[in-house]
Each structure stands twice: as C-alpha cells, then as structure tokens.
Amino acid sequence: MYERPKRFKGFSLIELLVAMSVLAILLAIAIPGYKDYMIRANKSAVKAVMLEVSSRQEQFLMTTGAYGTLTQLTYTVPAEVSAVFDITLTTGTNSGSSITALQGLPTFTITASGKSGTIQAGHPAAGASTQLSINQFGLKLPLNEW
Secondary structure: OOOOOOOOOOOOHHHHHHHHHHHHHHHHHHHHHHHHHHHHHHHHHHHHHHHHHHHHHHHHHHHHOOOOOOOOOOOOOOHHHHOOEEEEEEEEEOOOOOOHHHOOOEEEEEEEEEOOOOOOOOOOOOOOOOOEEEEOOOOEEOHHHO
C-alpha cells in the first residue's frame, strides 16, 4: 500500500524571506515619510509657542511699559517643544536705529532652532539666517519657513 508523505505545518524559508522583503520595502517607504511628518508637526508646535510668547509680550508691554522674560510672562515652554528646540527670548531697547523716534523703544526677539541629536537637528538650523524668529514688529524670519 502506498503511504503519503507527512506534510509539515508552517512556513517555508522562501515564504518567510518573501514576507520579510515586502515588510522591508514598506518600512523603507514609510519611515522617511513619518520622519518628515514629525519634523513638520514639531515646526508647527514651535511656531505656535513663538506666537503665544509674542502675544504675551504685547500684553506685558501694555501693563509694564517693557518686554519681559518667560518667567515674567508666566509662560513655560511645553516639554514636547523644549525637547527638540532651543528657544531664546532676547529683550532690550532699540539703540541702533537711524530713525530717531524708534531709539530707546523696547525690543524683543524670539528665536528657535532644532536641537542637535534630535529629529529637529538642522530643521531649522542654528544660525541667524536660518533659525525661526519673530520680533516686536511681528517680523517672522526666514519668510520661507513661516
């Protein structure tokens, strides 16, 4: 009598290799897209923080006649933003203007650049021409980032 060979249950090596190859291709497409999405989302979050601080600065100016620090504004940068961005708030008085009426007026500048070692490193890069900034006039630089 003829006896049928026993069939093994499970996946063959070829089937596993094909499945892993398909998974690797999907991941190669998805991971860069997700990274770009996270960079854009983080930029939106830091812009919202900068606009909030700018708004609080104007309220503080109306009350005190000067711009304040983050502590004086009673504002804490959210942890998810401060984890990936270096945010700097600089206040002072305008002394370099050639327009006499502007000299001595209070000024502020909020800047943000991506922290090195994070997903935001270089997005925007640290440096005066590439980091996000907003000042007392509402000037947002660089224009192509806003």
